[in-house]
Amino acid sequence: MSLALSAPRELSRSDQKKAAIIEAATQVFLRDGYGRANMDSIAQVAGVSKQTIYHHFGNKSDLFGAIIRSKCDQLLEPLEMPSEPAMELDEALASVARQFIDIMLAPSSLALHRVLMGEVQRFPELGRMSYQIGPVRIVATLAAYLRDQGAAGRLDLPDAEFAAEQFYAMLTGHLQLRALLGVDADPSREQIERIVKHAVDTTLKIYAPR
Amino acid sequence: MSLALSAPRELSRSDQKKAAIIEAATQVFLRDGYGRANMDSIAQVAGVSKQTIYHHFGNKSDLFGAIIRSKCDQLLEPLEMPSEPAMELDEALASVARQFIDIMLAPSSLALHRVLMGEVQRFPELGRMSYQIGPVRIVATLAAYLRDQGAAGRLDLPDAEFAAEQFYAMLTGHLQLRALLGVDADPSREQIERIVKHAVDTTLKIYAPR
DNA sequence: GTCTATAGATCGATAGAC
DNA sequence: GTCTATCGATCTATAGAC
Numbered sequence: 001m002s003l004a005l006s007a008p009r010e011l012s013r014s015d016q017k018k019a020a021i022i023e024a025a026t027q028v029f030l031r032d033g034y035g036r037a038n039m040d041s042i043a044q045v046a047g048v049s050k051q052t053i054y055h056h057f058g059n060k061s062d063l064f065g066a067i068i069r070s071k072c073d074q075l076l077e078p079l080e081m082p083s084e085p086a087m088e089l090d091e092a093l094a095s096v097a098r099q100f101i102d103i104m105l106a107p108s109s110l111a112l113h114r115v116l117m118g119e120v121q122r123f124p125e126l127g128r129m130s131y132q133i134g135p136v137r138i139v140a141t142l143a144a145y146l147r148d149q150g151a152a153g154r155l156d157l158p159d160a161e162f163a164a165e166q167f168y169a170m171l172t173g174h175l176q177l178r179a180l181l182g183v184d185a186d187p188s189r190e191q192i193e194r195i196v197k198h199a200v201d202t203t204l205k206i207y208a209p210r
Numbered sequence: 211m212s213l214a215l216s217a218p219r220e221l222s223r224s225d226q227k228k229a230a231i232i233e234a235a236t237q238v239f240l241r242d243g244y245g246r247a248n249m250d251s252i253a254q255v256a257g258v259s260k261q262t263i264y265h266h267f268g269n270k271s272d273l274f275g276a277i278i279r280s281k282c283d284q285l286l287e288p289l290e291m292p293s294e295p296a297m298e299l300d301e302a303l304a305s306v307a308r309q310f311i312d313i314m315l316a317p318s319s320l321a322l323h324r325v326l327m328g329e330v331q332r333f334p335e336l337g338r339m340s341y342q343i344g345p346v347r348i349v350a351t352l353a354a355y356l357r358d359q360g361a362a363g364r365l366d367l368p369d370a371e372f373a374a375e376q377f378y379a380m381l382t383g384h385l386q387l388r389a390l391l392g393v394d395a396d397p398s399r400e401q402i403e404r405i406v407k408h409a410v411d412t413t414l415k416i417y418a419p420r
Numbered sequence: 421g422t423c424t425a426t427a428g429a430t431c432g433a434t435a436g437a438c
Numbered sequence: 439g440t441c442t443a444t445c446g447a448t449c450t451a452t453a454g455a456c
Contacts, residue, residue, distance in 0.1 A: 014421070033328050035245025038449055049423050051452080056421095060450065113391075118243050118328025120392035127391035135387065166408060169383020174375050177345065177382070181323075181337035182330035198376060206412055224439065248431055259441050261434080266439095270432065 018056050020046045025053075026067045030111035034064055034119050061123070068126050071112055072133040075103065081145045089154055090200050096145070097171050097196040100138060104172060105187075110179050117180075139164045156209045163207060170199040228266050230256045235263075236277045240321035244274055244329050271333070278336050281322055282343040285313065291355045299364055300410050306355070307381050307406040310348060314382060315397075320389050327390075349374045366419045373417060380409040 024046035028037045039060060043050040057063040081096065103109055112130065120127040143164035150157045157163050175195065179185045234256035238247045249270060253260040267273040291306065313319060322340065330337040353374035360367045367373050385405065389395045 017422090031331075033245065035243065039451085040449075050450090051424085052422055054451070114327045114330065117324045117390050120324065120390070121241075124392050128393050131388065131391045131393045135384070162404075162408075165384050166380060166412075170376060170379055172387070173379020173383055174345070177386075178341065180327045180330070181341045182334050183338050183341045194372075198372075202376075202412060202416055206415065227440085249433085250431075260432090261442085262440055264433070 017046070017048050017052060021048060021053055021056060021063075022067055022070055025063055026071055029064060029067055030071075030108060030115055033115050034122075064119075065123065065126060068112070068116065068123075068130065071108065072130050075106070075109055075112070076133055076137055081141055089149060090204060092145075093167075093200045093203065094196050096142060097167075097199055098192070100168065100171055101175065101192055101196070103138075104176055105179055105185075110185070114180060135168065139168055142167060150207075153209060155204075155207045157207050163203065167199055167203050170202065171195060227256070227258050227262060231258060231263055231266060231273075232277055232280055235273055236281055239274060239277055240281075240318060240325055243325050244332075274329075275333065275336060278322070278326065278333075278340065281318065282340050285316070285319055285322070286343055286347055291351055299359060300414060302355075303377075303410045303413065304406050306352060307377075307409055308402070310378065310381055311385065311402055311406070313348075314386055315389055315395075320395070324390060345378065349378055352377060360417075363419060365414075365417045367417050373413065377409055377413050380412065381405060 021042065025037075025042045028042045028045060031037075032041075039050050039053060042063075043053055046053070053063065057066060080099075081092075087095075116123075116127055116130055139161070143160045146155060146157060146163055147160040149155045150160060175187060175192075178187075231252065235247075235252045238252050238255060241247075242251075249260050249263060252273075253263055256263070263273065267276060290309075297305070326333075326337055326340055349371070353370045356365060356367060356373055357370040359365045360370060385397060385402075388397075
């Protein structure tokens with residue numbers, strides 16, 4: 001009776017376990033770091049046996065690579081530039097700036113960076129990958145927006161890519177370093193707004209059309 | 211004969227070994243990270259037995275704290291602001307900026323940050339300490355200089371501390387993140403000069419006296 | 421494919437001689 | 439104070455039953 005029904009709409013038992021392992025491993029690796037994370041904890045959190053993990057992922061470092069990849073994909077999903085021309089330039093930049101800051105101060109984003117930075121020597125390609133998926137995509141998106149504004153005559157930019165990088169740097173600067181070192185991990189809305197306003201004002205002033 | 215001579219001018223055998231342990235532990239911890247560093251390697255590099263380490267430092271985490279403290283002290287030693295009034299404002303800022311960048315991209319500085327960020331959960335006070343000794347001191351030194359320039363009428367700053375933080379952020383932004391993630395760890399002189407010039411020009415333009 | 425049980429290796433810390 | 443030798447805990451990875 002229920003034989004044919006379950007085929008297309010559900011993951012197989014095996015794929016369910018695989019997903020559970022990725023979720024559990026993400027949690028444990030980001031909480032404990034690569035070195036202190038152990039396969040027994042991951043198996044316990046995932047509700048599977050250790051051998052099931054080894055069957056699906058081979059070994060600890062491959063499992064680590066898999067969860068970093070999945071986390072990177074997931075973190076940058078909701079990145080959107082304002083496309084409505086109705087929005088004023090300064091409000092559009094401020095809105096993007098708030099988005100960047102929220103992403104970069106999200107607990108899982110901080111945990112990802114912390115874990116990754118401790119392991120760049122061992123997994124150089126993971127550091128490069130997360131940079132490509134994170135900052136590079138953010139800067140490219142912003143640069144494209146700035147270029148459009150330049151073409152429309154609202155800005156005078158010699159190098160949109162560089163301007164985007166510097167905009168990003170002004171936002172990220174102290175907030176991210178502080179958070180990564182565990183100092184003032186939860187800045188107030190006022191602090192954030194001040195930094196956003198400064199970055200937007202500075203960018204508009206420097207690249208104002210003559 | 212040589213009995214009284216050696217007293218004041220040399221460290222005792224014990225202190226020599228202690229210094230050797232700190233040097234070896236710094237090297238091993240910064241290279242391998244806290245988790246993968248092991249006491250046997252440290253003992254071997256220092257040329258002492260493991261028990262000698264335990265006698266001087268109690269346990270692994272206390273040894274780690276000791277070497278982080280010593281490294282922090284040592285890294286920020288050569289920080290100087292230009293005090294000669296002969297130097298032009300833009301050249302002075304550029305010279306400080308180059309100093310900051312050199313410090314922050316120094317291999318041992320990067321290694322320190324990487325190791326520390328991976329361990330903030332376990333050693334929260336070490337993250338805070340390194341932030342106080344590093345960025346806070348840098349920003350305070352720069353803010354004092356900017357305040358002087360403001361008092362002399364060469365700048366119009368509502369908040370020297372904030373201006374210093376933003377100057378620092380513009381320098382540190384992408385270079386540090388990239389280096390920490392192992393992407394482009396050795397930027398060219400041209401790249402650095404471009405970032406320095408942009409940070410100096412921006413600061414001077416924004417805070418130009420009316 | 422999934423489980424239990426365990427091999428094999430590493431490492432922090434200590435005991436005890438000198 | 440410093441050494442050698444070793445314990446005991448922990449963890450990755452695998453063997454073998456179902």
